[in-house]
Amino acid sequence: MESNLKELFGARVAQLRKKHHLSQQQLADLVGFKLIGISQIERGLKFASEKTIQKLCTAFDCAPKDLFNFEQKRILTQQEKTAISDIKNILENHPELIKSTFSFITEKSLDIYDK
Numbered sequence: 001m002e003s004n005l006k007e008l009f010g011a012r013v014a015q016l017r018k019k020h021h022l023s024q025q026q027l028a029d030l031v032g033f034k035l036i037g038i039s040q041i042e043r044g045l046k047f048a049s050e051k052t053i054q055k056l057c058t059a060f061d062c063a064p065k066d067l068f069n070f071e072q073k074r075i076l077t078q079q080e081k082t083a084i085s086d087i088k089n090i091l092e093n094h095p096e097l098i099k100s101t102f103s104f105i106t107e108k109s110l111d112i113y114d115k
Helices: 005-019 024-031 035-042 050-060 078-093 095-114
Strands: none
Touching: 005 035, 005 050, 024 035, 024 050, 078 095
């Protein structure tokens, strides 16, 4: 799945907002938006108008090109995010499951090589 421009732009806005230690509400106040507007931009649901881009540039003290300076990164699907969350949960809270899983994998690997 390729990322679209709205998603990439939104991720960049979120990145710059965090870099400037701003909450979504603080950024919304700076650009004259409601919180939901900034949230929708950051999630790639809405795109910023030219006027909003200018306001974001003022808020971040950057040039417009800096808002579009993003690497092409794939946005994770909800299923991938859930899988990562589940794995983190297992790693943090279930060390016995990790040990038994590695034992199982090691045992099966040895079985394959012994044949």
